[in-house]
Amino acid sequence: MDFAWEELTPAQRARHYADWHAGKGLIGGDPRQRPDSDILPSWALGRSIVRALALDDCRGPNGERFRRQTAGPIPLEIEIGFGRGDFLLDRAARRPERWFVGFEVRTKAVRLALRRLESQRLENLWLSDDDARVxxxxxxxxxxxxxxxxxxxxxxxxxxxxxxxxxxxxFVDLLAAKIRPGGYLHLKTDVEQYGELVRHLLSRHPAFRDHRPELADRVGPYRPTHRENWCRQNGLPVWNCYFLRRE
Ligand SMILES: C[S@@+](CC[C@H](N)C(=O)[O-])C[C@H]1O[C@@H](n2cnc3c(N)ncnc32)[C@H](O)[C@@H]1O
Incomplete structure (x- = not known):
């Protein structure tokens, strides 16, 4: 299949921002329009689950604990679209001195990862079924x-x-706002043109530098995701990109 993208005209850029502000393209629709989006489901109460719109749900300690733990000076890493969670859970286990937050829109996958997190007794990891953009x-x-x-x-x-x-x-503006100066974005894809699109968007953004392969050292040893394993088994190339947030 073809993955098409082209340099945006000013009108197309403006359309991206208009769609973004209208909540278009969010997976599962805009949660702000959903009934009961300000409360957590009962299965999540008191467990390592967070939803941005339910941070003030006082039926459980989730929001208060999440705010306290993510506000401090301890380094924080995020994974978007963690799927089965192989990379994220492994990374949280390897680095108990850091906090981790994973976003994955498929609630079923989040509940599976939650069970694994609890059986491994990981205490430095939060999971969310929010669309990461929210x-x-x-x-x-x-x-x-x-x-x-x-x-x-x-x-x-x-x-x-x-x-x-x-x-x-x-979305790249959002990354620029959330990643600290000196922090980095780590992208992997098996769709070469998607890698090119990301590189195009990041390298033209004033907050980021172009791809720097040497930042792979900051990731270090890791457990591959399900998709990466599949690519390896099927001999598909994978593109790795690392973008430093400017100081
Ligand atoms: C192709 S799968 C890759 C899963 C995993 N990272 C891997 O490498 O095996 C992409 C994942 O991202 C999740 N996803 C897509 N858009 C998302 C979003 N806006 N916020 C959070 N998760 C998202 C999907 O549900 C899916 O599980």
Missing amino acids: GLQLAIPDQRVDALHVLFPDPWWKAQHKVKRLFSPP
């Missing part, structure tokens, strides 16, 4: 994130689904 914006303080991992984002091949693609000019 979760990052509303639940994560500005300039707080040390590393943000996006591993094999959905390409959304069809033209009419492009609005759901994670990477767009307003």
